[in-house]
Amino acid sequence: xxxxxxPYIAGNWKMNLDRSRALxxxxxxxxxxxxxxxxxVAVFAPSVYLADVSAVAQGSPLGVGAQNLYFERExxxxxxxSGAMLREVGADRVLIGHSExxxxxxxxxxxxxxxxxxALDAALLPVLCVGETLDERKGGKTDRVLKRQLETALMDVxxxxxxxxxxxxxxxWAIGTGEVxxxxxxxxxxxxxxxxxxxxxxxxAGEAIRILYGGSVKPDNVKAxxxxxxxxxxxxxxxxxxxxxxxxxxxxxT
Ligand code: 13P
Numbered sequence: 001x002x003x004x005x006x007p008y009i010a011g012n013w014k015m016n017l018d019r020s021r022a023l024x025x026x027x028x029x030x031x032x033x034x035x036x037x038x039x040x041v042a043v044f045a046p047s048v049y050l051a052d053v054s055a056v057a058q059g060s061p062l063g064v065g066a067q068n069l070y071f072e073r074e075x076x077x078x079x080x081x082s083g084a085m086l087r088e089v090g091a092d093r094v095l096i097g098h099s100e101x102x103x104x105x106x107x108x109x110x111x112x113x114x115x116x117x118x119a120l121d122a123a124l125l126p127v128l129c130v131g132e133t134l135d136e137r138k139g140g141k142t143d144r145v146l147k148r149q150l151e152t153a154l155m156d157v158x159x160x161x162x163x164x165x166x167x168x169x170x171x172x173w174a175i176g177t178g179e180v181x182x183x184x185x186x187x188x189x190x191x192x193x194x195x196x197x198x199x200x201x202x203x204x205a206g207e208a209i210r211i212l213y214g215g216s217v218k219p220d221n222v223k224a225x226x227x228x229x230x231x232x233x234x235x236x237x238x239x240x241x242x243x244x245x246x247x248x249x250x251x252x253x254t
Contacts, residue, residue, distance in 0.1 A: 001226050001227065001228070001231065002229050002232070005208070005210050006039060007233050007254075008039070008040045008042070008166060008232060008233030008234075009039060009040070009041050009234055009252075010041070010233065010240075011043040011246055012067065012237050013043060013045050013067075014046075014067065014100070014237060016241055017049075017241060019052065022053055025246075026062070027056055028243045028247075029043070030056060030060045032250070033060055033250075041062055042063030042093060043062070043063075043240065044066065044094075045065070045066075045067075047067070047068075047089075050064065050086065053090070054089065054090025054092075063092055064093075065125075066081070066091045069094050069124070070082060083118045083124050093127065094119050095126075095127050095129060096112060096126050096127065097128055097129045097153060099129060099175060100175075103172065110152055112149070112152060113156050116154070116156070116157065120157075120165075128168065129167075129235075130146055130167060132171055132172065133173065142192075147196060157201070158201075159201040159205045162197070162201055163208055165209065166209070166210045166212060167193055167210070168214050169193060169211060169213055169214070170235065171215050174214075174215025174216050175216070175237065178216050179216060180216040180221050186213050186228060187230060187231070190211045190230035191230050194209065194230050210233060211230060211231065212231075212232060213233075213234055214237070217234045217236045217237075217239060218239050218245065218249070222248075222249045222252045223252050236249055
């Protein structure tokens with residue numbers, strides 16, 4: 001965390017909760033949220049609940065996002081959702097390239113730039129997820145993988161758009177496994193991403209971009225992660241599904 005970059009705490013609900021539990025959870029979070037001046041809080045909800053969740057969140061600084069979008073505006077793309085559709089039901093942001101999309105659903109690298117463009121064009125705030133698998137890390141390929149994912153996704157992004165973009169570093173081996181990256185591993189990967197952004201889009205962009213860490217974030221490790229200079233927030237899966245675990249993460253003290 002560094003002065004000038006507002007901490008960003010986000011929950012990715014994935015394919016969890018039902019409508020009534022999602023609404024209870026969002027009400028609880030809303031009730032505990034301050035004025036949003038010192039931290040940004042958001043949830044990425046299943047798309048079918050976005051309208052209801054965003055209706056509850058309205059009037060608060062809570063962000064509500066979708067977990068995925070398709071890059072075309074409309075057409076014969078059965079099962080897919082456009083940025084405009086997500087926006088219409090109240091999403092103000094969207095995850096792009098989550099590792100589950102990349103690995104379970106085989107979304108190719110070259111879709112990411114198009115998804116990013118579609119999100120920005122629909123006035124959604126994209127969170128681009130990047131991260132290496134265990135094999136890639138063991139093979140010493142972490143930097144190479146991050147570089148490839150950043151290069152392919154950000155090829156059309158210009159420096160002026162950087163304030164609307166967030167990057168999430170989520171090592172695949174740390175997602176849902178209980179195995180969190182060490183502060184050294186997270187620190188190195190985040191610094192690598194920031195350096196890459198600075199080289200590609202300028203020093204100012206490198207300083208401004210927020211980089212979240214994701215992968216087994218829990219109430220007891222959030223503080224150590226947030227203490228790292230280049231970690232500007234967290235993207236939380238399992239622990240974002242219950243107030244008991246998500247509220248202490250939101251309210252971590254600096
Ligand atoms: P977990 O916090 O359950 O490891 O999930 C992380 C994640 O994938 C957030 O997008």
